[in-house]
Amino acid sequence: MQDTWILDRNLTHWPTFINIQNNQYLLLNSFISNGCWDIEKLNTVFSKHLVKLILKIPIWNNREADSVVLKTKFSGKSITALAYEASLNHKEEVVHWKWFKKLKLKPKIEFFWWRLCYDAIPSNTFLFKRKLSNCSGCPRGCGEDEDNNHLVGSCSKIKKVIDLLNGWGFKMPRFHDFEDCLESLKNDVGTNLLFGNIFCNMVFLVWKSRCKFIHDKYEDSDNYIAANAISFAVRSNFIHLQSENWGANQLLLNSTWHPPPTGWIKINIDAALKRNHLAGMGGVIRDDKGRFLMAFGNKSLHWDISHLELMAVLDLKKLVKDWMMEAQGVIVEGDNLNIIKLLNNAVKEWKVSKNIDENLAFLLEFKQVVFSHSLRNGNKLADICANLALVRSFLWEDLHDAMIPPSFLYCLKEECDALGLL
Template sequence: MVLWRNDIADFSVIESSSQLVVGNLNVVGKGCWKVASVYGSTDVQERKLLWDSLGRFCSYELPFVIGGDFNCVVSQEEKRGGKKFRLSQGSKDFQSFLINNDLHEVKSMGPRRISSFYGCPRCYELVEDNNHIGGQCVKIRKVVALLNEWGLYISVYQCFKDYLEGLQKLIGREDLAANFYCTVVWMVWKSRCKLIHTGKEDSDNSISANVISYAVQSNFLNFQLENWDTNQLRLSSHWHPPPPRWIKINVDGALKKNYRAGVGGVARDDKGRFLIAFGNTLQQWDAAQTELCAVLFLKNVVKDWMFEAQGLIIEGDNRNIIKFLQKSIKNWKVSRAIEDSLAFLLDFKQVIFSYSSRLGNNLADMCANLSLEGSFLWEDLLDKSIPPSFLHCLKEECDALGRS
C-alpha cells in the first residue's frame, strides 16, 4: 500500500515487488523525484534481484531517493550488538551496487542541540556573522596566505561589503580568482562544520590543495553562463595543474564485456609538464574495482625522485572510489595502520585524492584504453611507441593552461 497527500504531491507507481516499490513523486513547486521504498530479503540471492531492479532506475534524468530496510550493512558502524561485522558476499554486492550507480548514503546527525553560542569555533572572540564568514575568520586567512605562497595572489576581504564588491569587480576580468576565493570560503565552512560535529578539521595544506583541485570545476557566483569568459570555460573543461612543487597523477580504468580490463595513468608537474605515463592489462569484472586497481598499480610505476615533491594528488573520475580512498586516509591517520597495497604512499610528504570530471581525465582514460592492447610504460615523450593521439591531447591540455 502506498499513501501520499494529494494536495501537495502526486505519486505514480512504476514497478512493485515483494522487495520494493518504485515510482515518480511529483511535488507541487518542487519538481519530480524518483522514489524507491525498499524491504530487502534476508536471502543474499534474492537481494541480488533487488540490486538489479533498482539499478535499472538509476540515471541522471531525475533525482533518485532510495529508503527502507535493506537487511544488509557494509560496515560495523551500521550495526549494534550481535555478531561482529564481517564483509560477507551480501555486503560486497550491496557495496558494488552503491558504487556502480553513484549512490550516496545520507548520514544521520542525531538529535540537534540548540546552542546560544554564536562565536566562531576557531576564534571565539569574533561573532560568526557575514563579515567573519566572508574573510575575517583566521582559517580563511591562513588558507589564502598559503595559496598566495604558491603564487596565486588572492585578496582577503575585511568585511562582507568589501567581499561582494571585490568579487563583482573580478567578474569578467579575473573569474578564476573570484572562483578561487569562493571555493576557499566554501571549503573552510565545510571544515568548520566538521570541527563542530567531530572535534577535528582539515589542515590548511589539505584545504589549499583541494581548493586548487576544485576551484575550476565550481561555479558559486550568481551570474549567467555567457558572462563566464572563454578561458574559464576552457579551464573548467580540462585538466588543471597541482600546486607548485606538487605532482598530480590522473588514473582511470577501462573494462570490456569479455572481462578484459586495463588501467592507466599519467603524471604531470605544476607546470603541466609530462613526467610519466603507464598502462597495464588485467582481468576484472567490476568497473569500480578496475578504477581502484588503477590506484593500486601506482606502486609499480612511482619513481624515487617523485618523493621529493611537496605532495601528490591522485585524481580519478569515479567519485565513489575517490571518496572511499579519502575516507581510508582519515582512518590511517587515526589508526596509524595502512594496507600493504597502499603502503607506498607513506613515502610521499602528503597525499590527496581528488575527484575530476571525465573531461579533466582524458589522458588517463586514453592510457587505460590503450592498455587493453598491451601494457606499457612511457618515461620520455620521444618514445616512438607513444601514439600521436596522446601527444595531440597532451598539447591541447597544455594550450588550455596557456602553456605550450
Template sequence: MAFVPGRSISEHYLLDQEMFHKFKVSKNKKGAMAIKLDMEQAYDSMGFDQEREDSIELINWCSGKTVSALAFVSITSYRLNEEENGFSNWVMKLKLNKKVEIFWWRLGKRAIPTNLFLKNRNLYDFVNCARGCKSIESYEHIIVHCKYMVEVIMKIREWGIHIPIFHSLDNCLQGLEAISMQNSGIVRLYCTVIYLSWRNRNEVKHQKPALSCFVVASNALYLATSNSNPFLVSWGTNLLRESHDPWCPPPKDWIKINVDASLLTSNLAGIGGIFRDFKGKFISAFGKKKIHWDIAQLEQDAVLAVKEFLCDWMLECKGILVESDM
C-alpha cells in the first residue's frame, strides 16, 4: 500500500485492525486466511532514482507505549504542523474528551473506516450506511447526513440546547469553526455527538443492539460537559458555559434532583428538573409548560412534580435530595 500513489504505509494499521476483527466475528464456515508480504522483497523490486534514493526510517522501536498513546503523541505533533493547522487550529483547541479528540484527528486524516473507505480499498462490497440509511457511508454522511445522528441532535434540541444542523461537509466545518469562536461548548457537544453516533454505528455493524437516540444524547451531554472532571459543573439554560458556582454532588449512592421554574411577562411559565447520581452522571430530566403569575408557586410546583417522575428503582437508593434555588 505504501507504494500506491496517494496512500501511506500508516494505513496498514487501520486495515489490519479491520481484517483481523472480521476474522474474529466472521461466521464463514470455509474460514479466512491472511497473507504476510515480505517487505524486503517489496523494496528490492522498487526502482529508485539514484540521485534521490529512498530509505526505510525507523519511527518507534520497543517504545513500550500503547497504540492509543502513540496516536495521542501524533496528535500533539499534528497541532504544531503548519501545513494542516487549518483544521487543527479550532478542533484541537476545544479541549475535547481524549477519545473524541483522537476520533476527530482521524477524521482530519481521512482514517475512519467508513464503508466507502473500505470499498475503495477492495475490502468491503457494501457502501451504504451500516445503520440502514440507504445512503453512501462517506465522511460527509457520518458527520452531516446520517438520519440516526440527526435524531440525536433533534432530541438535544428538544431539551432546549440549540445545536445547528448542516447541509454539507464544507458548510459543517466552516460553521463549527465560526461557532467555536463564540460558543465552543456547542461545538464540543456536536463533536461528541458525532463520535458517539459512530460508536453506535459500530455496535450495529458488529451485530450488537444500538442505543436509543435518548441514551446517546444523554451520554453526549455528559461527555461534552465533564471532560476530565467526573462532575458536571453547570446545567443551566446556557448548558455549556462554565459557572462560578460548581454543582455539588450528593452523598455516595444518593440521587440529586435539581428543579427550577421560569415565568414570562405574558404569564407563560415552565417548570423542570434533572436527575443525577453522586458522580454527576445524567439519569433523566423532565419539563412542563404552565400558565401562572407567581414564581414562588411555580418553584413549589416544580418540587411537587418530582414525585410524578420517580421510578421504582430510584427508591432503592440510600436517599434522594431535591434542590431548588427558591
C-alpha cells in the first residue's frame, strides 16, 4: 500500500476505489500470473480506472529487478538537472537569465552568452590571465585586449557587420561596454525582441568566425554573418515560416489561431490536468477556411502534462479518416514546445534513416505533416476540448451535435470573425 508503482503515487494516495478487505497483505506479484497481469484478480481489488493504468505498466520477464523511470518526461531537462531542481526546490534563477530566456536564442547561442556573462569564453585575454597565451590582444589586429567589451562592440569585424545590417534597414546599436550591452538587451526584451535576437546571433557568429581565423586561417564574410544572424532569428519563432508551402499571406501569427495553407487541414491539440491526476486530452480539426471538421476529447488519469500532450497526438491514430488523406498536408499544432520539437525531430530522423517509432507510423499515411508550436491564445478551442474531456470523452463530427456547449461555438465564431473567415 505504501509502495509507489502506479505512476507517481502509492495506493493510499489514489483518489479512487480500492477494495482492501481481506487483501491488505497482498504483494505485487500476487497480481502477476505466468509473466502477465492477472486481470481477474486486479478487478477484485482495483477500480476500472486503476486497472486500465496498471495494464499499461510493462512486465519484462527477462529482467532480474525492477527499473526506475523518470517521473516527468519531455521536460527538456537532463536527469542531473531534475535531481538538482528537486533537491533545491526551485532555487532562484541567475538574474540575467530571468529575462535573457525571453530572447528565444538557439540553445548553442544561449549557452555562448551564458559563458560570456560568466567570463568563460577562451578569448586571448582569458588565456593570457591564466598564463596560457603570451598575447591578450585581438587576433584580427584591432590593437585592443580581447575582453568581453571588445567581443560585443569594439572589434573591427563586429563594426563591419553592424554597418552592413544597418545598411539593410536594421538599426543595430554599437556598444563599447559589456554591461551597457546587457542593459540594452534587457530593454529589448520588452520592446524589440527581434533586434535583440539578431544582435546576439551576430556576436556569436563573429566569435565563430574568429575561431576559424585562429585554427583554419580564414574567416566568414561579413555578408555571411549578417545573413545568418537574421536567418537564426527568423527560425526562433519571431517570423513563422514553417514550410516552403506558405504563401506571402500565410505567415503564422502565433498569438491567435491562423488557418493552414490552401488544401491543408490543421489539427490543434491540448491537454488539461487537475491536482487529483484527473486528465483530459482534446483537439479540434479545421480546414483552410477555418471550417469545423471534427473535435474530440479523451478522459484519462495521469500526472505528467507533457506526456499527456504527446498522447493527444498519438490518439489521432484512432481518428484518421479517408478524407484526411485527400488533403495536401496536415499541420499538428500544440502549445507545448518540447513535444513539438520531439515530434519534429522524429520526422527529421525518418527522412534520414527511414526509421520511425511505430506509434508515429500512421503519420506517414498523410501527404505531408508539419508540427507547429502555438501560444495558448492560438490554441483556445483545443484547450476547451481538453477541459471538457475532464468530465467525459467525446467525438463531434457535426456542429449540430446537441452535446457541443455554447462556449465552444462562441470561441469558434470569434476566431473565424477575427480572421474574416466563413
